Amino acid sequence: MTARWVELADGVLVRRYAELDLSVGLLLGDHHAVVVDTRSNPDQGAELRTAIRQVTPRPCTVVLTHAHFDHCLGTAAFLPAAVWAHSRCRDDLARGGAVQHAEALAWSRAHGMPRDAALVRPVVPDHLVTNNVDVDLGDRRVQLIHPGRGHTDHDIAVWSPDTGVLFAGDLVEQGADPDFTDAFPLDWPTAVTELLQMTPRTVVPGHGDPVAAEFVAAQRDDLAVLADLCRAFLAAEIDHDAAVSLSPFAPPATVAALARLDG
């Protein structure tokens, strides 16, 4: 499996993985470092922990952007550590991880990749974000932001004010359509607008390459078009087929978004 570090700013890195086109963040401080997401299982988390040790000897604080399997099931490799997440992410992981495990198995089967069938209980975050929280790394601080419902009801973005780098989790997606499986399509554009108010120089999506704010604004605009189509569908002004054909996103993504309107 190929993986590589890319330095986005002084002491702010992203580790890019071919599997899932995943991006994991690392922010270095003189007291400790923050790692943004931990990959899909404890072995992958251990690979990441080893790779981080080659960059910094400092202890790691973990931030989980959300409770999808590919972002949170590697956390055990970082313990003991403070693990930050939204309170609803904590609640989700405290249920024991069966949902994440099933998602991981389904993904592995679909991609013909072996995966241990044994359920690994996820680490339950012990530091909670409800709105916004500052985390002090010693010589710099980062801000953990919950911009409202979007990709899930508990997304956290990590903002580095001194470098202008924003780790957006799956609120932003590059190289594929956004994932609406657990999304709130009517609210998602507003959450992205909230992130853009930080005026980031570089935005790191949960999947895909780092992007500029202009890319994020364009994706927000597409999300807003879809949200309008969803509202028109709910008002019976257009039918399902019309919503799919008019959407800026591919049919599977739009169908998934429309299926989320009942909740």
Ligand SMILES: [Zn+2]
């Ligand atoms: Zn996700």
